[in-house]
Amino acid sequence: MISSITYENSLDFAQKMDALDSLKQFRNYFHIPLIHNQEAIYLCGNSLGLQPKAARNTIEQEMLHWQTLAVEGHFLGKQPWLTYHKQFRPLLSNLTGALPHEVVAMNNLTTNLHLMMISFYQPTSDRYLIIMEAGAFPSDQYAVESQVRFHGFDPSDAIIEIKPREGEHILHTEDIVQAIINPENKPALVLFGGVNYYTGQVFDMQAISKAAHEAGAYVGFDLAHAIGNVSLHLHDWGTDFAVWCSYKYLNSSPGGISGAFVHERHASNPDLPRLAGWWGYDEATRFQMKKGFIPQHGADGWQLANAPILLMAVHRASLDIFQEAGLENLRQKSILLTGYLEFLIQNDPILNQTLHIITPSNSKERGCQLSMLAAINGKQIFDKITDAGVIGDWREPNVIRLSPVPLYNSFEDIYRCGETLSRCVREVNII
Known part of the structure; x- marks a missing residue:
């Protein structure tokens, strides 16, 4: 896994990052839930992790x-x-x-x-x-x-x-x-x-x-x-x-x-x-x-x-x-994934204006999670992204939590999450 990168807001960039990811096979070790018959973008591992496919056998x-x-x-x-x-x-x-x-x-x-x-x-x-x-x-x-x-x-x-x-x-x-x-x-x-x-x-x-x-x-x-x-x-x-x-x-x-x-x-x-x-x-x-x-x-x-x-x-x-993946390897990927989500939010003028990240910006002071304080219509935004296939969680009074988990989340997940957030914020706030 690459230790640092210059991020780009593009599907091509995300897919190239996934191609370079030495941990990408671990996504296949888990069951990914479906929304509207499509694999969800599951960013709620900070609340409940996904089911390992091996669990049924054990x-x-x-x-x-x-x-x-x-x-x-x-x-x-x-x-x-x-x-x-x-x-x-x-x-x-x-x-x-x-x-x-x-x-x-x-x-x-x-x-x-x-x-x-x-x-x-x-x-x-x-x-x-x-x-x-x-x-x-x-x-x-x-x-x-x-x-x-x-x-x-x-x-x-x-x-x-x-x-x-x-x-x-x-x-x-x-x-x-x-x-x-x-x-x-x-x-x-x-x-x-x-x-x-x-x-x-x-x-x-x-x-x-x-x-x-x-x-x-x-x-x-x-x-x-x-x-x-x-x-x-x-x-x-x-x-x-x-x-x-x-x-x-x-x-x-x-x-x-x-x-x-x-x-x-x-x-x-x-x-x-x-x-x-x-x-x-x-x-x-x-x-x-x-x-x-x-x-x-x-x-x-x-x-x-x-x-x-x-x-x-x-x-x-x-x-x-x-044990197979190695925590330090996962931590390196976690830093990159979470950093990518932060980049997408901060470099979208509407998202940056609507969602204020309250999680520390220093990667040493955070894990997978980004908590975002919604300036307006937070619950409506959250409900809309959920229906669109992004599973995060909502914490009162006005925080959306999203957690890119390195075992099963991809860079394409994060890119598509950014796309969905941007579209839903604009639709909810009629921008």
Whole structure:
């Protein structure tokens, strides 16, 4: 894949770029939805990734194991269910920049966030603040509010939200760091999204981790919009924990299995509180059914219950694709695709006037997503492009989000999206 290019607003240019794309074959690994009997231009992988064609076979394989082995499937078969989760360690460690024992596939995102906060939010009378970004995804807001109340504190007092500067949409790293290290704050926990779902901004997770530890706080990230999208180095950053879902860029089915990271320095800390379950118990003695919880080493020790094998089978189908493609290769293509969409919008006078991109222009500060603030008739524009075959998503009050995903989107997709946007804006606004 070419690392940089001079863009052109033409179908010929887009098709030439696709011809040069070393990752173009991966589009054929996915089912593309249809609108009006034509393949849609699917730019909504930030909300739900497409179905890998291999997913049906991986599920069918486990259905066959269930059919032929029943309970013995926990111990027999190609991939026994008892240890099924272990196959994800090297795959997830590559995507998160972690050691294999620092990651685990389990539960759903908000459940994992609550489990991590039980361990890493331990407020005291003089250190109880949580610092997070304003406008975090609502589920994170609700989880944090409930944890704060659980410990007997008032969310309006205990939660500090870092907001953009007046008239801006994104956060400055120096503002985040300053709020964290401010001696008047004394946070117990710093919790940020890796990528803000609304603006698409990638936060400087290394700087945030460093500042949190300097301030004497734990630090965690919600990577729902980051994993499979941007480069992560959780172990080297010293991040205490992270959680994520798998149904966005990881293409692992609606409500699919999620995951968690716990830094190895916490792997065997007996003083770290946690909510325990049978599947997190020491595997070597689990079936002795004894009282007294003995956790497994590493992130596995935060598991609660048996792995949902059918969900994990889909997860495996998708992660195998990432392993074949390589995240860094995908990231290079992502930068080019997203840059092309930005170019088409900014170089169309009507689009540039109607749709204001609020995602950072620096490619290091964004992933696949571009969020566009509509100056007028935003919902009508969105509905019209959807009917015309461009699937993105709408966020109140007036933002259209489009996400060129490098696994299955092409440069021709982006060119035709630009054409459609331009035509629909003109038709809606009667220009």
